[in-house]
Amino acid sequence: MSQGNAFADGCAHVAGNYVPIAQAGIPIRDFGFLRSDATYDVVHVWDGSFFRLEDHLDRFFRNIGRLRMTCPLSRDAVAEVLIECVRKSGLRNAYVEAICTRGEPPVETRNPRDAVNRFFAFAAPFVPYADADAKRRGLHLVIGSLRRIPPESVDPTVKNYHWHDLTAGLFEAQDKGADNVVLLDLDGNLTEGPGFNVFCIENGTVLTPGRGVLDGITRRTAIELCTALSIPCEETDIPATRFLEADEVFITSTAGGVMPVTRIKSRVLGNGAPGPITQRLDDAYLALHQDAQYLTPVAYDD
Ligand SMILES: Cc1ncc(COP(=O)(O)O)c(C=O)c1O
Structure with missing residues (x-):
């Protein structure tokens, strides 16, 4: 990690807070973790700019709807969080992921309808599929x-x-x-x-x-x-x-x-x-x- 920036290895957004990526965690009962009950999107940043961010957001929100989930953040707020994760990290080339999970239903039920959906995001260094x-x-x-x-x-x-x-x-x-x-x-x-x-x-x-x-x-x-x-x-x-x-x-x-x-x-x-x-x-x-x-x-x- 570079000196002075705690987010230099990546920045995550969890439960409304920005945290260094190594400290980001998922509540263990979240159905996104237990049942893969989640959708996500990945957009890249090259040379300090997102590429086709609006198209990724369109797909992300369409898919959240298809899974009968509701993103706790508006589309504009999601865009802001993704940009902020990159800005805080200082990464000029980044892999930026937005995730909406089913969340967890109250302890007395297992009904996904009762779950409160969650939003997570992170920016990490861009690692290409092929060098x-x-x-x-x-x-x-x-x-x-x-x-x-x-x-x-x-x-x-x-x-x-x-x-x-x-x-x-x-x-x-x-x-x-x-x-x-x-x-x-x-x-x-x-x-x-x-x-x-x-x-x-x-x-x-x-x-x-x-x-x-x-x-x-x-x-x-x-x-x-x-x-x-x-x-x-x-x-x-x-x-x-x-x-x-x-x-x-x-x-x-x-x-x-x-x-x-x-x-x-x-x-x-x-x-x-x-x-x-x-x-x-x-x-x-x-x-x-x-x-x-x-x-x-x-x-x-x-
Ligand atoms: C199964 C699958 N197919 C195709 C793609 C490529 O999609 P995109 O060009 O939006 O990255 C991905 C991306 O992660 C994927 O997971």
Whole structure:
């Protein structure tokens, strides 16, 4: 921790107070902890500005409503807390998370209807999914043997902590010497990975699953960039066989932007280097971080 700022490793907001991140705790009976009964959102700060903060807030509040929860803070107040967590930390590059949990019902009942919902937030140093070296060489993915929880059971567009399938897949990928995993749905179509959406490129057309996945903000940005750059893009079912034969593959996430994939299982894509369309989208994504309409600057003390 840097001298003088107790929040330099990150700042959390718990029960209405700002605390150094290492001191932030969750009441043990909170259903968010006991039952994963929570929704959350993650927005990044690069070079001192939030990226697409309003879109993250839209998604966060939509999902709180879908879980029949009420955020104890207004949307403006949530925005203020997120900005304040970053300002206090002094972090120029941060991973900023807002969480709404079911809270805890009174001791004499277990009824989630009786629970008072809670809001938590924190800003922590930004740790990219893929460092510069991994981005240059491209990621190595495998297809996990477990299937993604079906959307008929858990709505994947409500950002959630039902991650057992994704985490098991990540262990499996690492056991096989790969960087990460993508999971298929019960019909054998591509879904997503632990914290990212997936795209593939076939004869110049960008394809991404249209259902059974989170409506990622980075995914949306990539789709919008395709339109802006006149690159055909389709949201569609992608069977594993089609995915494995793609010309290019990339993944998208707030925690990493547009990240090239150069190997799936034992298949090396293209010439083993990030593909040209992926590269164009990555460059365009990075350029959007200079575009004021997407940015919310933080007014730091220094
Ligand atoms: C399951 C899942 N899919 C996709 C994403 C990517 O979404 P975004 O671009 O909004 O970060 C995430 C982000 O955490 C995720 O958890």
